Amino acid sequence: xxxxxxxxxxxxxxxxxxxxxxxxxxxxxxxxxxxxxxxxxxxxxxxxxxxxxxxxxxxxxxxxxxxxxxxxxxxxxxxxxxxxxxxxxxxxxxxxxxxxxxxxxxxxxxxxxxxxxxxxxxxxxxxxxxxxxxxxxxxxxxxxxxxxxxxxxxxxxxxxxxxxxxxxxxxxxxxxxxxxxxxxxxxxxxxxxxxxxxxxxxxxxxxxxxxxxxxxxxxxxxxxxxxxxxxxxxxxxxxxxxxxxxxxxxxxxxxxxxxxxxxxxxx
Amino acid sequence: xxxxxxxxxxxxxxxxxxxxxxxxxxxxxxxxxxxxxxxxxxxxxxxxxxxxxxxxxxxxxxxxxxxxxxxxxxxxxxxxxxxxxxxxxxxxxxxxxxxxxxxxxxxxxxxxxxxxxxxxxxxxxxxxxxxxxxxxxxxxxxxxxxxxxxxxxxxxxxxxxxxxxxxxxxxxxxxxxxxx
Numbered sequence: 001x002x003x004x005x006x007x008x009x010x011x012x013x014x015x016x017x018x019x020x021x022x023x024x025x026x027x028x029x030x031x032x033x034x035x036x037x038x039x040x041x042x043x044x045x046x047x048x049x050x051x052x053x054x055x056x057x058x059x060x061x062x063x064x065x066x067x068x069x070x071x072x073x074x075x076x077x078x079x080x081x082x083x084x085x086x087x088x089x090x091x092x093x094x095x096x097x098x099x100x101x102x103x104x105x106x107x108x109x110x111x112x113x114x115x116x117x118x119x120x121x122x123x124x125x126x127x128x129x130x131x132x133x134x135x136x137x138x139x140x141x142x143x144x145x146x147x148x149x150x151x152x153x154x155x156x157x158x159x160x161x162x163x164x165x166x167x168x169x170x171x172x173x174x175x176x177x178x179x180x181x182x183x184x185x186x187x188x189x190x191x192x193x194x195x196x197x198x199x200x201x202x203x204x205x206x207x208x209x210x211x212x213x214x215x216x217x218x219x220x221x222x223x224x225x226x227x228x229x230x231x232x233x234x235x236x237x238x239x240x241x242x243x244x245x246x247x248x249x250x251x252x253x254x255x256x257x258x259x260x261x262x263x264x265x266x267x
Numbered sequence: 268x269x270x271x272x273x274x275x276x277x278x279x280x281x282x283x284x285x286x287x288x289x290x291x292x293x294x295x296x297x298x299x300x301x302x303x304x305x306x307x308x309x310x311x312x313x314x315x316x317x318x319x320x321x322x323x324x325x326x327x328x329x330x331x332x333x334x335x336x337x338x339x340x341x342x343x344x345x346x347x348x349x350x351x352x353x354x355x356x357x358x359x360x361x362x363x364x365x366x367x368x369x370x371x372x373x374x375x376x377x378x379x380x381x382x383x384x385x386x387x388x389x390x391x392x393x394x395x396x397x398x399x400x401x402x403x404x405x406x407x408x409x410x411x412x413x414x415x416x417x418x419x420x421x422x423x424x425x426x427x428x429x430x431x432x433x434x435x436x437x438x439x440x441x442x443x444x445x446x447x
Contacts, residue, residue, distance in 0.1 A: 011423070011426075014426050014430065015422045015423055015426045017426075018422065018429060019407070019422055022400065022407070022425075024406065024407050024422075046430075049374060049433050050433070052374040052375055053374050053429055053436075054401065056374055056377055057382065057401045057402075058401070060378070060379040060382050061382060061401075063283055063287045064286040064287040064296065064299065066282045066303075070282070070286075070300055070303075070304075071279075071282055074279065074282050074303070074304065074307050077274070077304075077308055078270065078271045078274035078275065078311055079271045
């Protein structure tokens with residue numbers, strides 16, 4: 001066992017030497033260390049080793065670099081929508097997008113080849129939701145989240161009819177605090193589908209109406225999930241399967257959906 | 268200033284630093300990402316309490332604490348007691364004789380892998396002080412805040428960590444020289 005009394009001065013010298021090399025000592029203590037160094041060759045050798053260690057560490061150990069993907073994930077903690085993209089330098093988002101597209105191309109090739117089709121098919125619900133959320137995000141990045149701006153459902157419904165020959169139910173929920181903002185067309189699963197755009201304060205709610213011919217109205221509870229920070233609620237109406245996507249707080253989106261369903265009992 | 272703004276000023280600029288610290292504490296990059304993501308969630312929850320002047324040390328403190336709870340959950344054996352006096356007393360603080368071995372030269376010749384191994388082999392209580400000082404470049408006072416230990420303890424742990432690294436690298440270098 002080490003005798004503390006015989007070690008204390010040695011330890012003290014070493015500890016002070018380290019602090020001296022880190023430039024953490026006041027002038028008087030620094031002078032004291034310099035005095036000890038002058039008198040003690042072992043301490044000078046230790047100083048050389050520590051200095052060597054420090055410069056070797058600096059030259060050999062590089063800091064970790066977060067990947068673009070990881071930075072995006074972290075930025076998404078504070079805001080899953082617009083600000084994320086603004087916060088990242090555009091060069092990085094572009095390279096990210098490029099890789100994403102390359103990955104998508106690989107997946108697409110695998111599906112075409114047929115090898116993974118069975119596996120992916122079972123997961124089609126999740127893929128569909130991912131696509132719908134991605135469309136919603138893209139729409140938020142555009143100058144306007146809709147192709148036709150109108151708070152009048154009698155304008156929006158015929159617009160869909162003329163554009164893609166599909167006319168989903170358009171419900172007026174302005175009285176409940178969800179004014180209609182317009183409509184747009186998205187491509188889901190390779191087919192054009194109508195999307196209704198509602199507003200809630202500064203938030204946007206997209207209602208994607210995927211045509212399901214022969215689908216009967218279901219009173220089953222809506223299915224709720226989240227993807228990339230967005231809430232998605234899915235339910236079945238007559239001839240359509242609906243997805244509501246938004247970054248409003250979940251209870252508000254639930255309220256929106258239940259009001260929507262109340263307003264369309266027969267569809 | 269709203270929370271998003273604060274988060275982008277107080278957290279996002281330091282994600283690389285957070286990742287470096289987590290990488291050295293957990294020992295690998297994938298675990299480090301898990302730890303940093305969880306730490307950033309915690310940081311966002313506490314974003315109102317941070318001042319930009321000390322945001323970096325504040326985030327590193329959260330990362331460090333998150334890493335410890337993560338390790339306690341995922342690999343409890345890696346966590347040792349950090350009773351400083353105990354470790355310090357047992358380990359002692361040795362100083363090689365000036366003529367003992369040309370360690371300064373061995374250290375200069377050490378490669379990155381040798382350094383990594385030597386640092387990874389340090390007890391966690393020493394490793395974190397060393398990483399905060401040498402890689403994150405924090406002052407003693409900042410380290411003392413991040414780890415909630417007195418400055419005197421920072422000093423003694425750092426001295427011990429460096430001394431231990433020098434010995435390990437010196438031994439590894441001698442082994443190499445002997446084998447050659």
